[in-house]
Amino acid sequence: MAAGSQSGGTPKSGRRVPIVIVGGGPVGLMLALDLARYRVRSVVVNTGESHRVFPKGNTHNARTMEHYRRLGLAERVRAVGLPPGHATDVGYFTRLDGCELARLGMPSSREKLAARDSGAGVDQVPEPVHRANQMYVEAVLLEHARGVPAIELCYGSSCVDFADERDAVRVVVEDGAGGGCEELQCQYLVGCDGGQSFVRHRLGIGFEGEGSLDQQFFSGSMTSTHLRARAWPSTSSTRRAGCTGRSVPNARCS
Numbered sequence: 001m002a003a004g005s006q007s008g009g010t011p012k013s014g015r016r017v018p019i020v021i022v023g024g025g026p027v028g029l030m031l032a033l034d035l036a037r038y039r040v041r042s043v044v045v046n047t048g049e050s051h052r053v054f055p056k057g058n059t060h061n062a063r064t065m066e067h068y069r070r071l072g073l074a075e076r077v078r079a080v081g082l083p084p085g086h087a088t089d090v091g092y093f094t095r096l097d098g099c100e101l102a103r104l105g106m107p108s109s110r111e112k113l114a115a116r117d118s119g120a121g122v123d124q125v126p127e128p129v130h131r132a133n134q135m136y137v138e139a140v141l142l143e144h145a146r147g148v149p150a151i152e153l154c155y156g157s158s159c160v161d162f163a164d165e166r167d168a169v170r171v172v173v174e175d176g177a178g179g180g181c182e183e184l185q186c187q188y189l190v191g192c193d194g195g196q197s198f199v200r201h202r203l204g205i206g207f208e209g210e211g212s213l214d215q216q217f218f219s220g221s222m223t224s225t226h227l228r229a230r231a232w233p234s235t236s237s238t239r240r241a242g243c244t245g246r247s248v249p250n251a252r253c254s
């Protein structure tokens with residue numbers, strides 16, 4: 001496919017960059033930050049103009065927290081999560097102010113860190129699992145990436161075409177604000193553009209394994225909400241949960 005044929009414009013220039021990362025979600029940003037640690041320059045192209053502002057993932061497991069720690073970001077990620085003393089229980093309710101059906105009890109961040117500090121050296125987890133919404137963590141990652149010279153952020157732009165030309169990958173990036181197209185030539189193009197990945201589809205790579213509709217968990221539609229409130233609606237439960245699931249007709253709501 002000719003460069004620019006999907007966007008209808010003639011791409012500007014063809015500057016060479018080592019790596020183009022398509023997608024500035026958590027995976028793309030972490031890759032760019034990790035590459036920068038090894039002094040490898042990258043360009044991150046992301047359709048949205050900034051980090052996402054709606055809720056998505058919430059749980060950062062110990063290994064993920066260790067990656068943040070290596071980049072010096074673990075404390076900042078902890079700071080945008082639930083308050084240190086807040087339980088991280090997952091509770092299931094009939095309604096937000098209704099009856100509690102079930103609960104998976106889990107310690108607060110403070111309790112987890114205390115257990116780490118008093119644990120035996122051999123079984124220490126340096127960074128226990130943490131709950132912080134992805135939209136807040138992405139803001140931390142993006143802000144940090146803005147200050148890293150080896151990372152060029154092209155937010156508000158989309159990868160609309162690419163071709164492997166043996167000695168380089170030619171990438172066409174379209175400016176979402178109507179600024180036309182730019183052509184980049186890179187050694188590696190990395191698709192970090194999410195589950196519906198344009199890069200993956202263009203390369204004809206499919207998924208393997210169970211489809212989501214075959215799974216008991218994650219099947220059907222789901223609504224994800226994020227609520228920040230001074231006062232929590234009164235429920236039959238006395239202990240707050242870090243994450244709540246509610247029963248709504250024909251869908252899951254969390």
Ligand SMILES: Cc1cc2nc3c(=O)[nH]c(=O)nc-3n(C[C@H](O)[C@H](O)[C@H](O)COP(=O)(O)OP(=O)(O)OC[C@H]3O[C@@H](n4cnc5c(N)ncnc54)[C@H](O)[C@@H]3O)c2cc1C
Nearest residue numbers: 023025026027045046047056057058059158159193194198
């Ligand atoms: C409700 C919900 C709850 C979840 N809970 C958890 C959890 O608790 N813990 C956990 O680990 N995971 C969780 N996940 C999964 C997690 O959100 C995803 O695994 C994660 O967002 C994937 O990150 P990513 O960077 O690969 O892709 P994405 O976050 O999808 O980011 C991809 C980025 O690429 C951009 N993009 C797409 N196409 C292009 C293009 N052509 N050009 C330029 N940019 C492009 C998009 O705008 C987007 O910003 C949850 C997901 C959902 C929906």
